[in-house]
Amino acid sequence: MSEIARVLKTFIGYLKRPDLYPELGRKIIKNTVNRGNAFKGKEKTHSWAAERAITQKEAISGLFGLEMDAFRKNYQEVLANAAQKEENCPVKMGGPGALELLYYACEFTNAGNVVETGVAYGWSSLASLLSLTKREGILYSSDMPYLAQDGDQYVGYVVPEELRTGWKLFRYADKESLPKIFAENPVFDVLHYDSDKSYNGRIWAYDELYKHLRKGGVFISDDIGDNSAYQDFCEKNAIETTVVEYEGKYIGVFIK
Numbered sequence: 287m288s289e290i291a292r293v294l295k296t297f298i299g300y301l302k303r304p305d306l307y308p309e310l311g312r313k314i315i316k317n318t319v320n321r322g323n324a325f326k327g328k329e330k331t332h333s334w335a336a337e338r339a340i341t342q343k344e345a346i347s348g349l350f351g352l353e354m355d356a357f358r359k360n361y362q363e364v365l366a367n368a369a370q371k372e373e374n375c376p377v378k379m380g381g382p383g384a385l386e387l388l389y390y391a392c393e394f395t396n397a398g399n400v401v402e403t404g405v406a407y408g409w410s411s412l413a414s415l416l417s418l419t420k421r422e423g424i425l426y427s428s429d430m431p432y433l434a435q436d437g438d439q440y441v442g443y444v445v446p447e448e449l450r451t452g453w454k455l456f457r458y459a460d461k462e463s464l465p466k467i468f469a470e471n472p473v474f475d476v477l478h479y480d481s482d483k484s485y486n487g488r489i490w491a492y493d494e495l496y497k498h499l500r501k502g503g504v505f506i507s508d509d510i511g512d513n514s515a516y517q518d519f520c521e522k523n524a525i526e527t528t529v530v531e532y533e534g535k536y537i538g539v540f541i542k
Contacts, residue, residue: 305458326485327514332536335511339531342384345539349504349528350394354386361416368444372407377440379406383508384532385413387539388478391504392417397475398424401467401498403460403491404480404508405429408442414476415449426471427455428463428481460491473500480508488515496523499542511536 346354358365365385372381392400392414398421400414405427414425429441442455454470456463460481477495482488492507492515499505510516510529516538520527530537 305462323486323513324484325513327518328512331514331517332511334517335529335531335536339529339536342387342530342532342537345528345530346386346390349539349541350390352390352394354390357386357389364412364416364446367446368407368409368412371444375407375440375443379440380404380409381407382409383480384530384537385409387530387532387537388413388476388506389417391476391506391539392423395475395502395504396421399426399471399474400424400476400478401426401428401464401474401495402478402480403428403464403482403495405441405455407440408445410478410480411442411453412445412449414478415445415452418452419449423452424471425453426467426474427453428460428467429455429457430459430481460487464491464494468494468498472498474498474503475500476504476506478506478508483509483512485513485515488513489519492516492519496542501542503542505538505540505542507538509535510538 340348343354346352388410391397397414397418400418400423402410402414402425405411406429411425411427417423418425427442438457441457442450442453445453454467456466458466477499479488479491479495482491488507496505507516516527519525520538520540525540527538527540530539
């Protein structure tokens with residue numbers, strides 16, 4: 287699909303969904319007036335992250351006092367089935383990230399309620415649900431519909447049916463999904479951000495999510511090297527954060 291065709295299909299998709307008109311307006315502003323917003327402060331934060339980055343294993347041990355090696359062994363079959371489903375999926379989306387970090391954050395907090403932004407195949411959802419199911423906990427997920435491709439039916443594709451009873455999926459932009467989620471449940475044990483990559487989008491979501499994180503809860507944000515939103519947020523709130531390097535990218539994580 288050419289770029290022009292993709293943009294046109296996306297625009298038509300928005301027009302068919304009045305409930306997404308607020309996000310359409312924000313997208314137009316982001317791609318015109320605020321085009322440089324996505325990479326604001328990137329160079330500053332890349333250096334900042336690189337200086338303090340540690341491995342996922344070191345972070346799980348240092349923050350949670352846990353060893354991560356058992357995860358792949360204990361869930362070998364589940365993860366293999368998920369990888370096979372991804373391979374067979376006709377629509378390509380984001381692959382698995384630092385699954386152990388998310389799983390052990392849930393284990394450390396004895397999580398009963400987790401919120402995430404960004405789902406795609408559902409790898410992060412799977413990691414959270416593997417822990418939450420032990421306590422009959424609930425995962426609340428915000429994920430924008432895939433308007434430029436026929437991918438909606440594959441959102442959360444790798445999550446097995448037996449884990450879905452503890453999963454609530456909200457198919458709107460974060461600014462519409464999160465208020466709905468917080469109306470259902472106001473306090474969370476773990477927060478995982480992996481959606482709008484723009485500076486303004488991150489700053490808004492970080493502030494909102496942080497308000498709903500309990501004391502002792504874990505905050506995780508993927509791709510913090512894209513711009514300086516995460517660094518600026520942590521510095522504004524005097525947060526001592528850990529930075530994890532994973533497959534050439536940086537993840538921010540801290541305990542509130």
